[in-house]
Amino acid sequence: MTNISRRHFIYGVSLIPLTSGAFANAFTIEPQNQIFKNAMFELLQVLTQWQQKEVLSPEEFLANRGINFQNKTEISDQSQQDFIRGDLFEVKGLVLAKTEAAAIALAVERFLST
Amino acid sequence: MIIDCRKFDSPQAFNADICIVGAGVAGIVLARELINSGKSVLLVESGGKEYDQSTQDMYQAQRFPEMFPDPHYSRLRFLGGSSNHWENNTSPFSSIDFERRDWVPNSGWPIKYSDIAPYYSKAAYYCGTKEDGYEATYWAKQLNAEDLLAKSNIIETGIAKLASPPVRFFYSYGDSLLNASNIKTLTFANLVDIEFDSQSQRIEQAVFQSLNKINHTISAEKFILCLGGIENARMMLIFNEKYQNQLGNQGDSVGRYFMEHPTIRASHFFTPDKNIFKLYENHQLDERTVSGFFQIREEILKQTKSINIRMPLTPANNYDMSEGISSFHVLSDAAEKLDMPNEFGTHIFNVLTDIDMVMEAVSRKSLNKSLFDHASVFGGYQSHMMTEQSPYRENRIRLGSNVDHLDLKRCIIEWQVMQQDKDMIWKALEVVAQEVGSLGLGRIKINKEHDTHIWGTQLGFGQHHMGTTRMSSSPNDGVVDSNLKVFGCDNLYIAGSSSFSTGSHVPPTLTIAALSLRLADHLKGES
Numbered sequence: 001m002t003n004i005s006r007r008h009f010i011y012g013v014s015l016i017p018l019t020s021g022a023f024a025n026a027f028t029i030e031p032q033n034q035i036f037k038n039a040m041f042e043l044l045q046v047l048t049q050w051q052q053k054e055v056l057s058p059e060e061f062l063a064n065r066g067i068n069f070q071n072k073t074e075i076s077d078q079s080q081q082d083f084i085r086g087d088l089f090e091v092k093g094l095v096l097a098k099t100e101a102a103a104i105a106l107a108v109e110r111f112l113s114t
Numbered sequence: 115m116i117i118d119c120r121k122f123d124s125p126q127a128f129n130a131d132i133c134i135v136g137a138g139v140a141g142i143v144l145a146r147e148l149i150n151s152g153k154s155v156l157l158v159e160s161g162g163k164e165y166d167q168s169t170q171d172m173y174q175a176q177r178f179p180e181m182f183p184d185p186h187y188s189r190l191r192f193l194g195g196s197s198n199h200w201e202n203n204t205s206p207f208s209s210i211d212f213e214r215r216d217w218v219p220n221s222g223w224p225i226k227y228s229d230i231a232p233y234y235s236k237a238a239y240y241c242g243t244k245e246d247g248y249e250a251t252y253w254a255k256q257l258n259a260e261d262l263l264a265k266s267n268i269i270e271t272g273i274a275k276l277a278s279p280p281v282r283f284f285y286s287y288g289d290s291l292l293n294a295s296n297i298k299t300l301t302f303a304n305l306v307d308i309e310f311d312s313q314s315q316r317i318e319q320a321v322f323q324s325l326n327k328i329n330h331t332i333s334a335e336k337f338i339l340c341l342g343g344i345e346n347a348r349m350m351l352i353f354n355e356k357y358q359n360q361l362g363n364q365g366d367s368v369g370r371y372f373m374e375h376p377t378i379r380a381s382h383f384f385t386p387d388k389n390i391f392k393l394y395e396n397h398q399l400d401e402r403t404v405s406g407f408f409q410i411r412e413e414i415l416k417q418t419k420s421i422n423i424r425m426p427l428t429p430a431n432n433y434d435m436s437e438g439i440s441s442f443h444v445l446s447d448a449a450e451k452l453d454m455p456n457e458f459g460t461h462i463f464n465v466l467t468d469i470d471m472v473m474e475a476v477s478r479k480s481l482n483k484s485l486f487d488h489a490s491v492f493g494g495y496q497s498h499m500m501t502e503q504s505p506y507r508e509n510r511i512r513l514g515s516n517v518d519h520l521d522l523k524r525c526i527i528e529w530q531v532m533q534q535d536k537d538m539i540w541k542a543l544e545v546v547a548q549e550v551g552s553l554g555l556g557r558i559k560i561n562k563e564h565d566t567h568i569w570g571t572q573l574g575f576g577q578h579h580m581g582t583t584r585m586s587s588s589p590n591d592g593v594v595d596s597n598l599k600v601f602g603c604d605n606l607y608i609a610g611s612s613s614f615s616t617g618s619h620v621p622p623t624l625t626i627a628a629l630s631l632r633l634a635d636h637l638k639g640e641s
Contacts, residue, residue, distance in 0.1 A: 042467070079551075080551070080552065080554055082551075083548055083549075083551030083552040084552045086548060088548060088551075090560075092460075092559075092563065093559045093560040093561055093562055093563060094557060094558075094559040095544070095547035095548065095551065095557060095558055095559070095560065096551075096557065097551060
């Protein structure tokens with residue numbers, strides 16, 4: 001049983017840009033795992049907030065910025081620039097860069113569609 | 115020499131050049147600086163060398179806000195004053211603290227930072243934190259740590275120094291006072307009255323009583339009140355009732371502008387690499403503890419029109435950081451009152467999504483047993499954030515109708531954190547959150563959803579009482595002038611944090627000591 005806690009998710013996902021592959025790996029654990037289920041709520045919150053607040057889909061947003069969703073370094077660098085510019089996205093008080101929020105939202109979207 | 119006034123069964127009369135009333139930090143520093151000054155000094159203290167309940171009971175207030183620490187016990191009334199139980203946390207004020215800021219009502223001192231800066235080194239000596247300063251660059255080098263905020267134009271590292279063990283001022287400095295040939299210390303002598311001559315604008319004498327209610331008088335060239343932020347105001351209000359507001363109360367400022375240091379747990383800080391935060395850990399060195407904290411740079415405070423926050427980083431595990439547990443408490447408190455908290459849905463959500471930690475809390479409390487290993491895993495940093503409070507007239511000490519054992523009116527404390535201050539503090543946190551991300555240090559979660567709880571049942575206090583006999587350039591909005599002399603009276607001064615015009619975001623004691631040192635120089639210079 002993999003010990004992925006919600007808190008690991010919060011700073012792990014926020015700080016380590018996701019690739020679809022890495023994200024898919026996270027979801028090989030049993031859905032019965034209560035802690036994993038907690039993490040899902042956090043992930044869904046990012047997507048839900050994005051859908052409520054933003055006009056562009058996360059994929060469109062990243063494409064507009066020329067950001068390759070598969071490229072961790074690019075997402076990380078762009079996220080740091082977002083903070084410098086003040087291009088932020090807040091989810092339940094957690095202050096994220098807009099790029100990383102889009103990456104998380106897109107990853108959740110793709111997972112839900114599989 | 116020490117004289118216990120309880121031994122007198124008849125009235126006594128004392129004379130001195132300088133009468134210092136109150137032997138806490140301010141009074142002891144002042145008295146010590148006047149050793150061998152050529153002036154005779156009486157240091158007068160309500161209590162004795164040890165805690166005494168009957169004396170302490172005179173600190174009872176008639177009324178104070180529900181969440182406010184009981185002033186009966188948040189202060190101590192014996193030699194050394196509240197230094198007998200303080201944490202010894204020290205940091206200097208900043209330049210901006212002394213400036214007029216149009217977004218902070220009633221801000222601005224009649225002195226500048228440069229007027230007090232020269233005294234901080236010696237003040238640190240008195241506070242036991244040594245004279246090697248509070249510069250982040252210096253301490254980063256000393257501690258072989260990185261100042262992570264050195265390159266930021268937005269936030270910076272502040273330094274806190276504590277003496278370990280804390281300095282108990284009378285324990286540390288009492289012998290030098292008792293052995294000084296020009297200083298007499300009177301104990302168990304409570305200030306109850308003054309005789310003020312309106313013509314000469316001078317205090318002719320002060321009246322003291324022990325609990326046996328025998329009057330003793332002190333005649334002095336100069337009197338200095340060092341009774342603390344609440345008691346200075348209380349006694350000045352009593353005297354002003356008698357003398358029709360001639361003593362620094364021409365503008366109805368005595369007791370007003372009362373400030374504390376609200377201390378809140380309003381954010382969590384998550385980082386992938388806690389090892390880089392070495393400067394922000396507690397470092398134990400040679401009877402001191404030194405640590406860094408986050409604060410906002412002055413230019414940014416001006417740009418964003420914020421007040422400053424002192425953010426130490428306290429490592430916390432998942433259990434400590436649990437939002438589910440916080441929300442569980444909010445819901446429990448509300449249920450007890452048969453009430454519905456704000457953001458009810460959010461709190462339910464937090465409990466459900468953090469159910470493992472809620473179960474952990476229940477198990478620890480009821481069964482004394484831990485359920486989950488990951489509860490003890492490092493989860494990030496909490497910050498018990500000390501915040502500046504703006505000086506508002508409505509926050510005040512005033513006199514009640516109940517009296518103490520010596521028939522002196524007890525005080526009523528009216529105090530709250532104004533919405534404008536709360537808004538500025540949230541804004542300050544947003545500034546920090548953005549910059550922390552810009553620097554690649556981590557992410558901050560601002561716990562605004564717990565706003566009601568943070569400012570309510572979870573609100574902490576520095577137990578710092580400031581502003582009630584504030585310094586000003588005019589009696590219209592102040593009680594004492596730039597030399598701590600009471601407006602309208604030629605020979606009455608007030609020392610301590612009651613004289614602060616604003617309170618900054620750091621503990622006050624270092625600045626109390628610095629101001630006392632400055633006053634001592636002034637008094638010596640006046641002769």
